[in-house]
Amino acid sequence: MVVARGLPEGPTEWAWLAGIIGAYLAISYLxxxxxxxxxxxxxxxxxxxxDLGDRRPVQPPGxxxxxxxxxxxxxxxxxxxxxxxxxxxxxVVVVVVGLLAIALWAYFDHRTEVRSSQRAE
Known part of the structure; x- marks a missing residue:
């Protein structure tokens, strides 16, 4: 029987989750x-x-x-x-593919974020 889970249970799963969040933040910062x-x-x-910590303006729904x-x-x-x-x-494959996916995600968010000059208006 397969049981659905919500949160990671073991330290390895938490390490993967922390790595994903850390990679996103590092790429966003760079x-x-x-x-x-x-x-x-x-x-x-x-x-x-x-800029990394200033995420108040929400992106448009699209x-x-x-x-x-x-x-x-x-x-x-x-x-x-x-x-x-x-x-x-x-x-190796999961790390490389995961980092590429995270980089694409961070790049998209970076390119579509509301700039600070537009926030002041």
Whole structure:
């Protein structure tokens, strides 16, 4: 019998979840830092860190849905890649495919976020 679960139970599952969240935050930070450096900001690292924590404005419904579909599609592709492989190859494939999916998701959110100059208006 298969029982549905909601939260991770073991430390390995929590580590995977923390890794996914950490990768998303790291990639989001790097994208924000790169954007600030290209605009010539003097304190790009501090500004990018502030942008990372300043997520109050919600995306428009269409962009929010697209962001969640990218997230779910990436999770599905990563899960299928893990299902189709085994052994040490599985870990490598899941990590590579997962990081690519997270990078795509973070890049989409970065490109569609409401800029601070538009928030002030």
């Amino acid at each position: 994208l924000a830092y790169r954007a600030r450096r290209r605009r010539g900001a003097s304190a790009a690292a501090r500004g990018a860190l502030h 962009q929010y849905l697209a962001s969640r579909m990218i997230m779910l599609g990436g999770a599905l592709v990563t899960g299928v890649a893990g299902f189709l492989t085994s052994g040490a190859v599985r870990v």
